[in-house]
Amino acid sequence: MSDQDDEYVYDEATGEWRPASEVAAEQAAANAVRDAAGNELADGDSVTLIKDLKVKGAGQTLKQGTVIKSIRLTGNPEEIDCKYEGIKGLVLRTEFVRKR
Template identity: 70%
Template sequence: MPDDDYVYDEDSGEWMPASELAAKQSAREQAENAADTVEVRDAVGNLLADGDQVTLIKNLEVKGAGRTLKQGTLIKSIRLTGDPQEIDCRFEGIKGLVLRAEFVKKR
């Protein structure tokens, strides 16, 4: 059996081989990353992802821009924000546009 450095694991309060602790931490990080991913669904239940194209399902007044986006408007290349109800997108003439997922349908 090869000699392995032992390190103190603060979570368990035990000394363990460094390779075993590294594997344990890697598994913990993967579990945390899986918990951090948020599913964003459109108005009809389709799963949305970064880069998707969506279509508006109703007219939306854009606060601060003095414009109304009409039903059927195509929004290209959306980005997920981490909030299950919001998507970040770009539209000509409107900076920082954030739409609620309930008002869009995946194209």
């Protein structure tokens, strides 16, 4: 597909007409969920905790280095939903995890 076939949209930030595919790619990158190291996270990824976390209501602490498998992204780019032994509905902040 060439640029001649692409739709153009007006970018108010730059004041220019730009290809719609280019603008969409930039928006997707801006909305990406990233871990503490800046790596992009996706559904099903495994992550490792980078610090000890006390789990409210569960009465236990998840230790640094704990591996959490099969994460799910939420509507919030700063949080991920996951399961861990004996803890239902665990939501972790992305600032405390690193992608494996």
